[in-house]
Amino acid sequence: MKPQRMGILYPGAMGISIAASAQNNGHQVYWASEGRSSATRERAAKFGLHDTGTLAALSAECSIVVSVCPPHAAEDVANKVLTCGFNGIFVDANAISPERTIRIGQMMAEAGVSFVDGGIIGEPAWKPNTTCLYLAGLRAADIAACFSAGPLATQVLGATIGKASALKMCFAAYTKGTVALLSAILATAESLGVRDALLQQWKHDDPNFAENVYKRVRAVTAKAWRFSGEMEEISSTFRDAGLPGEFHAAAAIIYRRLAQFKDSGTPPPIEEVLGALLQTVNVSSR
Secondary structure, eight states, X not given: OOOOXXXXXXXXXXXXXXXXXXXXXXXXXXXXXXXOOHHHHHHHHHTTOEEOSSHHHHHHHOSEEEEOOOGGGHHHHHHHHHHTTOOSEEEEOSSOOHHHHHHHHHHHHHTXXXXXXXXXXXXXXXXXXXXXXXXXXXXXXXXXXXXXTSSSEEEEOOSOTTHHHHHHHHHHHHHHHHHHHHHHHXXXXXXXXXXXXXXXHHHHHOTTHHHHHHHHHHHGXXXXXXXXXXHHHHHHHHHHTTSOOHHHHHHHHHHHHTGGXXXXXXXXXXXXXXXXXXXXXXXXXX
């Protein structure tokens, strides 16, 4: 695909890495600073993103818009882009259920906007072969071509809207769902006075398992505020597929209890994590 003007909504930790991969392919990347935080502004400036100021200006300037926002905001961002008169290719790369993705796609189609369903698996895409943007839709191959130079990898799953979101939901159901389960197990063991005994049993079965659990549970805290919404989306996905959604609904509660660690510079001690899970301490002042 020839160089395009691509808008990123918004350049958070993941969004800025997607912007960088687009730049590697020669595309000009834009964003809208209105209402955004100083941290986001600094991030965008560091990577030379063009600031249109407003979403209306971005929608008029860009032929492609990629939405990378917290799950709860997906429809709001899509609606605002449509309200601004955008008529290019809209990529929803958010962690939302296939049903929500389909609804957004239908809304875009009714407005004459090309829609691509996206699902990101992996950490922010700074290294090759670590992060993949799965894509579905009639223009999915065009979007994949925008990132051919990497390091973000892409894979087209076909033309059916919802496939990329479905894969994201199923994958995160295990990866992030497992950490929520381990967090709940540790907190329960702490409450019942058997945490040390549990750790010893884990070490007996696998010498590295207990240490890895601690690392995973502590590391997830900074992103827990965002993962709670994703767990709710997975719960909805399971129910739509005819399966119980209660496990991931409970995982959402676990992550909400850890939301107070948002943007913490270093992983908190495990005692603080357990205190937050058991709601015996509040460490929001960290």
